[in-house]
Amino acid sequence: MQHTRAIKTVVLLSGVLLAAPLLAQAVYRVVDEQGRVTFTDNPASGGDEVEVAPLPNVSSSRTAAPKASAETPKRSAPGRPFMPYDRFMIEKPRDNARLSRSTTAVELLVSPRLRDDHQVRLRVNGEISQSALHSEAFWLANLPAGTHRLQAELLDSQGRVRHQTPPVHLTIEP
Structure with missing residues (x-):
């Protein structure tokens, strides 16, 4: 349960961090009574405004993997053993x-x-x-x-x- 909540928080934070520069909205950091941190765009939440810097693009020097063809089996087939x-x-x-x-x-x-x-x-x-x-x-x-x-x-x-x-x-x- 705690792990699921942490994942949801990270996903929410990632979305806020990525969307905030595009939307030019303020982001607020809120800490509840149990010490859990959440981020919101609602100023009425009582949180502290956080400065969110835009993230630069990541360019990879690696070449793209070839597209799968009809003859190539899909790599994520169920039951495939770990290699x-x-x-x-x-x-x-x-x-x-x-x-x-x-x-x-x-x-x-x-x-x-x-x-x-x-x-x-x-x-x-x-x-x-x-x-x-x-x-x-x-x-x-x-x-x-x-x-x-x-x-x-x-x-x-x-x-x-x-x-x-x-x-x-x-x-x-x-």
Whole structure:
């Protein structure tokens, strides 16, 4: 139950963060009596206004996967056994990177390509930062100054963690 609520909060926050710059609306951060944080566009909620910076685009240098043809079986066929990946690591930023800005792209190297029924989630300092997505790139925004530990987790079609990347440390300079 707590995990489902956390996922809903992350999805809601992601939607608010992505939509806010497009709609030019204010976003408010509200903390309830139990310490749970929610975000809203309702100023009557009693929350503090949050400045939301627009996220830059992520461009991948990888070539797109070919489209499936009638002869090619769909990769996400039910019951397909889990097959390990040869490479699963954070490619950017590099370990021990020092950044002067608090927003950065996180790019993964996954080989062979990420299966359709697998997802990746990102942890920052051991906490889930980005909910599971079928993506090899994430954005981290508003990281506080200091050293942070990044690690990505590969989830199978059942949501089980099957791989973890080696940790990558980065420092945001004040």
